Amino acid sequence: MANLETFRAETRTWLEANCPAALVGRGDSALEGVWGGRKWVWSDPDRKAWFERMVERGWTAPGWPEEYGGGGLEPAEAKILAQEMRGLRIPQPLIGFGLTMIGPTLLQFGTEEQKKEHLTRICRGEIRWCQGYSEPGAGSDLASLQMKAERDGDEFIVNGTKVWTSYADQCDWIFALTRTDSGGKKQDGITFLLIDMDDPGVKVSPILLISGSSPFCETHFSDVRVPVENVLGEIDGGWTVAKALLGHERGMVADAFGSAGGGGGRRKGLADLAKDYAGRDGERIADAVFRDRVARNEMDTRAFMLTVQRSKDAARAGHRPGPETSLFKVYATELNKRRYELMVELMGPQGLGWEGEGFDPTELAVTREWLRSRGNSIEGGTSEIQLNIIAKRVLGLPD
Ligand SMILES: Cc1cc2nc3c(=O)[nH]c(=O)nc-3n(C[C@H](O)[C@H](O)[C@H](O)COP(=O)(O)OP(=O)(O)OC[C@H]3O[C@@H](n4cnc5c(N)ncnc54)[C@H](O)[C@@H]3O)c2cc1C
Numbered sequence: 001m002a003n004l005e006t007f008r009a010e011t012r013t014w015l016e017a018n019c020p021a022a023l024v025g026r027g028d029s030a031l032e033g034v035w036g037g038r039k040w041v042w043s044d045p046d047r048k049a050w051f052e053r054m055v056e057r058g059w060t061a062p063g064w065p066e067e068y069g070g071g072g073l074e075p076a077e078a079k080i081l082a083q084e085m086r087g088l089r090i091p092q093p094l095i096g097f098g099l100t101m102i103g104p105t106l107l108q109f110g111t112e113e114q115k116k117e118h119l120t121r122i123c124r125g126e127i128r129w130c131q132g133y134s135e136p137g138a139g140s141d142l143a144s145l146q147m148k149a150e151r152d153g154d155e156f157i158v159n160g161t162k163v164w165t166s167y168a169d170q171c172d173w174i175f176a177l178t179r180t181d182s183g184g185k186k187q188d189g190i191t192f193l194l195i196d197m198d199d200p201g202v203k204v205s206p207i208l209l210i211s212g213s214s215p216f217c218e219t220h221f222s223d224v225r226v227p228v229e230n231v232l233g234e235i236d237g238g239w240t241v242a243k244a245l246l247g248h249e250r251g252m253v254a255d256a257f258g259s260a261g262g263g264g265g266r267r268k269g270l271a272d273l274a275k276d277y278a279g280r281d282g283e284r285i286a287d288a289v290f291r292d293r294v295a296r297n298e299m300d301t302r303a304f305m306l307t308v309q310r311s312k313d314a315a316r317a318g319h320r321p322g323p324e325t326s327l328f329k330v331y332a333t334e335l336n337k338r339r340y341e342l343m344v345e346l347m348g349p350q351g352l353g354w355e356g357e358g359f360d361p362t363e364l365a366v367t368r369e370w371l372r373s374r375g376n377s378i379e380g381g382t383s384e385i386q387l388n389i390i391a392k393r394v395l396g397l398p399d
Contacts, residue, residue, distance in 0.1 A: 037128025069123030132176030254328035
């Protein structure tokens with residue numbers, strides 16, 4: 001215990017000395033931050049300095065082993081670091097699907113060579129990863145996927161199309177589910193491949209979203225050659241790996257969207273926004289109905305984030321996420337959608353701006369984030385599918 005208290009004091013001192021002042025107290029919203037990768041362009045020198053200092057210490061992935069570029073911290077130490085960073089509202093030095101999805105899955109299923117190669121590059125922000133699961137004919141029914149990987153000596157030749165691949169146009173590698181056997185049960189002939197997107201056979205075309213941004217893409221594979229050593233897990237046994245990764249993904253979505261919304265980054269939180277638009281009564285929101293709704297949302301958010309923290313502690317201590325992450329995902333989705341509905345209602349006509357001088361930057365951002373929040377009930381598996389998983393695999397209800 002004394003050691004942990006010493007660790008806490010030293011960590012706080014180090015964070016205060018090393019995190020650039022402009023970043024302290026700022027936090028980040030769900031998708032803000034440094035994503036890294038070959039195409040990353042630095043626009044903020046403070047972010048760069050912070051990133052480099054944390055990489056040097058292994059604290060982009062504090063709990064991962066040092067030999068793979070992590071910090072080698074014990075679970076209790078990693079928790080303290082997270083608490084101190086939250087306390088100071090210091091942003092994460094690096095975010096992305098490498099750290100939250102493929103990294104933990106590599107730790108579980110990767111060979112020693114795969115861990116050394118990929119985890120190290122993730123920790124150093126050198127490679128940005130995207131997820132190649134969904135296909136035009138395989139979303140909720142993911143195991144129906146058809147993208148083919150045919151064996152040719154020491155390689156697979158990959159042909160097919162993935163869709164809704166978030167940030168594929170900015171990524172370097174993709175983890176993809178491929179069909180290696182079409183006989184038998186559809187879950188049985190799937191192989192999980194790690195694919196370098198530098199291959200000339202990989203083509204990416206962005207898709208425009210309702211929010212006006214274009215973070216997702218169609219990703220086409222035409223005779224892409226992938227070495228057999230890039231199989232994660234067993235050939236034809238990729239479904240097990242795929243499900244494990246989805247557990248990490250749903251936990252990440254719950255964390256990001258449960259806490260997101262207005263409070264992150266430089267924008268005002270929900271309560272301050274309510275005071276601006278529904279009036280102030282001293283320190284309170286003047287309108288009693290909005291006051292009640294805002295208080296409920298804030299209390300639900302805090303209670304939910306404490307639950308998320310407990311599940312993160314369990315993960316740090318080695319617990320692997322199971323079907324219960326679907327509960328988190330559904331709750332975070334509903335909470336985030338409710339939060340944005342409330343913000344747009346609070347702003348009234350100012351919450352419906354798209355562009356132009358009649359709206360300030362916060363108003364324009366909230367409108368687009370409100371539209372983006374609708375996607376929460378689809379990404380990472382739809383809410384209906386999560387409810388099916390909860391019914392069958394958590395509650396054990398019959399089909
Ligand atoms: C913001 C966002 C980011 C995404 N990023 C990625 C990514 O990076 N990589 C990736 O691979 N995919 C990504 N996706 C795709 C996402 O995983 C799929 O859209 C999702 O799994 C649903 O598949 P679908 O779109 O084919 O819908 P469908 O499966 O066609 O579903 C249509 C509707 O039918 C319902 N439905 C289907 N089956 C059942 C059932 N058995 N019981 C009850 N209802 C059912 C669904 O709930 C839904 O309402 C992303 C999606 C979004 C919105």
